[in-house]
Amino acid sequence: MITVALSKGRLFKDFIKFLSTKGLNHYASPLQENGRYLYKIIGDVKFIFAKGSDVPTYVEQGIADLGIVGQDIITENFFDVLNVSKLPFGQCRLAIASSPNLNQHEFKVVATTFTNITRQYFNEQRQDVELIHLHGSVELAPILGLADAIVDIVQTGTTLKENNLVEYSTIMNIQARLIANKQSFYIKDEAIYRFIKEIGVI
Numbered sequence: 001m002i003t004v005a006l007s008k009g010r011l012f013k014d015f016i017k018f019l020s021t022k023g024l025n026h027y028a029s030p031l032q033e034n035g036r037y038l039y040k041i042i043g044d045v046k047f048i049f050a051k052g053s054d055v056p057t058y059v060e061q062g063i064a065d066l067g068i069v070g071q072d073i074i075t076e077n078f079f080d081v082l083n084v085s086k087l088p089f090g091q092c093r094l095a096i097a098s099s100p101n102l103n104q105h106e107f108k109v110v111a112t113t114f115t116n117i118t119r120q121y122f123n124e125q126r127q128d129v130e131l132i133h134l135h136g137s138v139e140l141a142p143i144l145g146l147a148d149a150i151v152d153i154v155q156t157g158t159t160l161k162e163n164n165l166v167e168y169s170t171i172m173n174i175q176a177r178l179i180a181n182k183q184s185f186y187i188k189d190e191a192i193y194r195f196i197k198e199i200g201v202i
C-alpha cells in the first residue's frame, strides 16, 4: 500500500479530469464521489485529502509517500521532499493584480498568501513594499483598501474580472508537481513506480 496526499479544491478537480482523460476511471470515479471523506483506499493506494499547503508536510513526515501539489506551495516554503516531476495539469500563475490604471512601481502595500515569493520578487525589482499576509480571498484587500495590490493565483481570470481588478505582471507560472518522501521513494520503490507508471507521469 502506498499513500498519496492530494490537494483539495481546484487541483483535486484537475487531477480527476486528468485521470478521466487517461481512462483511469477506477481511480477517478470513487475519488469524485460526493462526501466529506478525508481519505479513500482504492486497490493498494490510499488517497488522503489535505489542504494544498499541508500536502508537503504529510509527505515530508512520511505519512504520505507521494503528494500532488502546486509549484507555488513548494516554492513558497522549503520542504525536505523529492521533487519527482512536473504534472500536466494545474496550470495557473502567480500574478500582481489591483484596480485598473495604476502604476505598479508605486505599489507600497501588497497583500498575499505567498509572502516569501512576493518578497523575493519585489527585492529583485528593488521596490520597497510592505507585505500583508492573508490566508484567502486575497482579492478583497485592494477593493477594501487594505493593500494597494495583491499577489495571488490567477487561473481563468474570472475572480479578478468579476471584481474589477486587473493583472499587472506575472511573477511565476505554476503547474502541479509530484513530490515524494525521500525514504519511501527508495523503500517502496516498486509500488511507487507501479503507481506513477499507471497514471502515466513517467
Ligand code: PRP
Residues within 6 Å of the ligand: 009, 010, 135, 136, 137, 138, 139, 152, 153, 154, 155, 156, 157, 158, 159, 160
Ligand atoms: C484562488 C485564488 C483566486 C482564484 C483565482 O482562490 O486565490 O482567488 O482561485 O482563480 P480564477 O482566476 O480562475 O478566478 P481559491 O478559489 O483557491 O480560494 P481562496 O481565495 O480561498 O484562496
